[in-house]
Amino acid sequence: MVKPQESKESLQESLQQVIRLLNKHKLVEGLVHKQDMPKHDLVESLVHKQNLAELHKKLDALHPADVAYILEALPLEQRLDVWDMVKAERDGEILLEVSDAVRQTLIADMDSEELLAAAEQLDTDELADLAPDLPKDVLQDLLDSLDSRNRERLQSALAYPEDAVGALMDFDIITIREDVSLEVALRYLRRLASLPDHTDKLFVVDRDDILRGVLPLKRLVVNDPDLIVSAIMTNETVVFHPEDKADEAAKAFERYDLVTAPVVDENNRLVGRLTVDTVMDFIREEAESDILSMAGLREEEDLFASVWKSVQNRWAWLAINLVTAFIASRVIGLFEGSIEKIVALAALMPIVAGIGGNSGNQTITMIVRGLALGQAASYSMKSLLLKELGVSLLNGVVWGGVLGLAAYFLYHNIALGVVMTAAMTLNLLLSAIMGVLIPLMMTKFGRDPAVGSSVLITAVTDSGGFFIFLGLATVFLI
Amino acid sequence: MVKPQESKESLQESLQQVIRLLNKHKLVEGLVHKQDMPKHDLVESLVHKQNLAELHKKLDALHPADVAYILEALPLEQRLDVWDMVKAERDGEILLEVSDAVRQTLIADMDSEELLAAAEQLDTDELADLAPDLPKDVLQDLLDSLDSRNRERLQSALAYPEDAVGALMDFDIITIREDVSLEVALRYLRRLASLPDHTDKLFVVDRDDILRGVLPLKRLVVNDPDLIVSAIMTNETVVFHPEDKADEAAKAFERYDLVTAPVVDENNRLVGRLTVDTVMDFIREEAESDILSMAGLREEEDLFASVWKSVQNRWAWLAINLVTAFIASRVIGLFEGSIEKIVALAALMPIVAGIGGNSGNQTITMIVRGLALGQAASYSMKSLLLKELGVSLLNGVVWGGVLGLAAYFLYHNIALGVVMTAAMTLNLLLSAIMGVLIPLMMTKFGRDPAVGSSVLITAVTDSGGFFIFLGLATVFLI
Numbered sequence: 001m002v003k004p005q006e007s008k009e010s011l012q013e014s015l016q017q018v019i020r021l022l023n024k025h026k027l028v029e030g031l032v033h034k035q036d037m038p039k040h041d042l043v044e045s046l047v048h049k050q051n052l053a054e055l056h057k058k059l060d061a062l063h064p065a066d067v068a069y070i071l072e073a074l075p076l077e078q079r080l081d082v083w084d085m086v087k088a089e090r091d092g093e094i095l096l097e098v099s100d101a102v103r104q105t106l107i108a109d110m111d112s113e114e115l116l117a118a119a120e121q122l123d124t125d126e127l128a129d130l131a132p133d134l135p136k137d138v139l140q141d142l143l144d145s146l147d148s149r150n151r152e153r154l155q156s157a158l159a160y161p162e163d164a165v166g167a168l169m170d171f172d173i174i175t176i177r178e179d180v181s182l183e184v185a186l187r188y189l190r191r192l193a194s195l196p197d198h199t200d201k202l203f204v205v206d207r208d209d210i211l212r213g214v215l216p217l218k219r220l221v222v223n224d225p226d227l228i229v230s231a232i233m234t235n236e237t238v239v240f241h242p243e244d245k246a247d248e249a250a251k252a253f254e255r256y257d258l259v260t261a262p263v264v265d266e267n268n269r270l271v272g273r274l275t276v277d278t279v280m281d282f283i284r285e286e287a288e289s290d291i292l293s294m295a296g297l298r299e300e301e302d303l304f305a306s307v308w309k310s311v312q313n314r315w316a317w318l319a320i321n322l323v324t325a326f327i328a329s330r331v332i333g334l335f336e337g338s339i340e341k342i343v344a345l346a347a348l349m350p351i352v353a354g355i356g357g358n359s360g361n362q363t364i365t366m367i368v369r370g371l372a373l374g375q376a377a378s379y380s381m382k383s384l385l386l387k388e389l390g391v392s393l394l395n396g397v398v399w400g401g402v403l404g405l406a407a408y409f410l411y412h413n414i415a416l417g418v419v420m421t422a423a424m425t426l427n428l429l430l431s432a433i434m435g436v437l438i439p440l441m442m443t444k445f446g447r448d449p450a451v452g453s454s455v456l457i458t459a460v461t462d463s464g465g466f467f468i469f470l471g472l473a474t475v476f477l478i
Numbered sequence: 479m480v481k482p483q484e485s486k487e488s489l490q491e492s493l494q495q496v497i498r499l500l501n502k503h504k505l506v507e508g509l510v511h512k513q514d515m516p517k518h519d520l521v522e523s524l525v526h527k528q529n530l531a532e533l534h535k536k537l538d539a540l541h542p543a544d545v546a547y548i549l550e551a552l553p554l555e556q557r558l559d560v561w562d563m564v565k566a567e568r569d570g571e572i573l574l575e576v577s578d579a580v581r582q583t584l585i586a587d588m589d590s591e592e593l594l595a596a597a598e599q600l601d602t603d604e605l606a607d608l609a610p611d612l613p614k615d616v617l618q619d620l621l622d623s624l625d626s627r628n629r630e631r632l633q634s635a636l637a638y639p640e641d642a643v644g645a646l647m648d649f650d651i652i653t654i655r656e657d658v659s660l661e662v663a664l665r666y667l668r669r670l671a672s673l674p675d676h677t678d679k680l681f682v683v684d685r686d687d688i689l690r691g692v693l694p695l696k697r698l699v700v701n702d703p704d705l706i707v708s709a710i711m712t713n714e715t716v717v718f719h720p721e722d723k724a725d726e727a728a729k730a731f732e733r734y735d736l737v738t739a740p741v742v743d744e745n746n747r748l749v750g751r752l753t754v755d756t757v758m759d760f761i762r763e764e765a766e767s768d769i770l771s772m773a774g775l776r777e778e779e780d781l782f783a784s785v786w787k788s789v790q791n792r793w794a795w796l797a798i799n800l801v802t803a804f805i806a807s808r809v810i811g812l813f814e815g816s817i818e819k820i821v822a823l824a825a826l827m828p829i830v831a832g833i834g835g836n837s838g839n840q841t842i843t844m845i846v847r848g849l850a851l852g853q854a855a856s857y858s859m860k861s862l863l864l865k866e867l868g869v870s871l872l873n874g875v876v877w878g879g880v881l882g883l884a885a886y887f888l889y890h891n892i893a894l895g896v897v898m899t900a901a902m903t904l905n906l907l908l909s910a911i912m913g914v915l916i917p918l919m920m921t922k923f924g925r926d927p928a929v930g931s932s933v934l935i936t937a938v939t940d941s942g943g944f945f946i947f948l949g950l951a952t953v954f955l956i
Contacts (some may be wrong), residue, residue: 281732290765307869308563
């Protein structure tokens, strides 16, 4: 029995062990290269073989998800060494487990034959996950090698966008008729010898594959075998369509605590099923991509990606920030005359801009979350705006007051202190207004408010903060 | 059958409908108040009653999760109106579904008796979720009302920290003996009439509740009923301990695609089980709290919280940012003499600081993620640092070069352009070093690197950026 603490430790231990064996292996290889003395050859090649055998054994004993973990944790060169040692028949399932970024490095290392062999071990729904990363010619060979039913399934799965239910569903469905007894259903199941993973219910369909209901295994085992399926099945089940949004499906899985759910076409014909493990992976990936995009990374990045790959992943956001920073700089440029007269303005202005940005990001995060949950509908926007303005006013008076006092004590200038307090309050109010309006506008124009909102609000509060503070100073102090 | 698209629409529709009925209800109430003409009374009270009846009917027909959704989407006053209309016997299950922040507003509206009545409808594991939000005296009354077994369970669940498996597990376990036939097991199940939610396996224990293995329902239904449980059960299952970290358990659920898993004590005695729906809720909450803390919010906030509550949730991070902004401002203060001589420095310096912050946040996000997955162990830190330095150098030369040129064209000063390029490159290198070191140090001192890393790196790149740029300018330009 695997205990998770042991399993967590043993995962780290496995990683360390693989690295140790790999280093030994490299060391011996190096020695063999350097020394050409024939009498050493035998000994070293023995040690070499022993190390390799141990490494192979270790890797063969690991769960595919664990091999994937180790591949992710290794720098490119060692990663490919380990990849070459993995048994070819396990390539497919491991490729499914690694992240997109790491998968690309592994696929780049394989020739068409190896890829085709790996792909042929997978189910159609698994192939659909892998297909976008395969070279065009391998994909074509793969399609040619499938029977017509699976080819159709794969092509239709590939036709759906990545975030549609059709791209996530699998085809491991066990169907029964509604007019048979539970006894007959059980006898039918016993002939199958094993059921697909996550089977918690059987799908009840008619002759034309039209979904009539579902029969949870739980009900199958607690009810009298003489009863008829239609008496025990339920049709109170959540049903999805292939074109449904995957994130809506994920919310339904969470909301109604589902393990599997049927996917039907427009005629209510059963075409596949969605399982909780796929949904959980989807939720995790979405959460990761939110965090990455908040930090200005375009997509998941291989920790050991080359400098060049990393620069490509990051330059877009840096460039946008550069533009907004440049605009803010030009706003300051407008007031160079004022700064020349009162140089303290230069030291104080970044505080006004920075706090506005922080406060705006707090507001925007709340609103984006409310919009994503559908709870910040436009009718309540007025009350949300009023509330955020209240929060900003309070923060502006308190923290603006504190910094106004600080400015006064530093520069012995009462008017400067008052301008500081006023500018901070005004910039916080600006940040509240824009924090509510920006995500609302983005939603109205059909954009995802989670992406780019933070950059926009910071741009506004930076340029706005400089303008408000330096403008007020120019009017009242100079 | 519920179709999710319809269900999503109907969720929004339900919300709109509740709001419409609520408004009508309020309107009539207002009229009754204003007009004291007796002849109108009868008509209005009829309309009033009709509205209320419709609202009650609507609410009764909704899934508890959907009522919770509507409560979350309503401003406080309307939320409490709706809450009062929910049938008392549904209070408990709805309280479980709402977020912590909204739960507090609902509980504040209930008296001890109502709370006790709501709590008494819940299972022990559900009570454990609710208990921390209950007033002390209600919790004590509740403990007194439980039988000794459930009291013990509740107290032990409450004793575990929120992020331990012991706080998430439930007690809905069906156990069987290993020496019986599947036929006997099936007969036993039929006597139960129904199985707990998410039952995908039975737990095989001996006389002392020691876990011997698990029998998946899938295996139960496909195997010959004459076989003995011990021949069919598996002991290759992931087992947790109550004191295990919940996030490790969540990773195991994702990694090994689990639906339920047994929880055992140190003697391998079965004490509970963990289910995928609880784990999925936990993952969602963790992801939300990461996003909230990145934005500087202490915890999940009720969208319609009072201004005062929101200020409390947000002031801590604002105060920290205020301190770091003040320090950066004092760094600028050191160079006021230089700024007085070349006022262009004031306009250019925020660019250097800002881009350093962006780049640092990109680095830190990568490293924090690597550390969380256990893949950025210290042995690979050197290669990660070298890579990040490479990325920064490239970005510094390219973007620093662009801005150096811009500075030259704006101010016709070659030396200023060169200083700009050099300062940007140096600050980006600083951001790379700190982006790798800060999360590493925080991990070493046992702190969660996801919390506060972003604030720290921004503080360093702001103050550092101002110091590098103004320092270089003072040395080379003045």
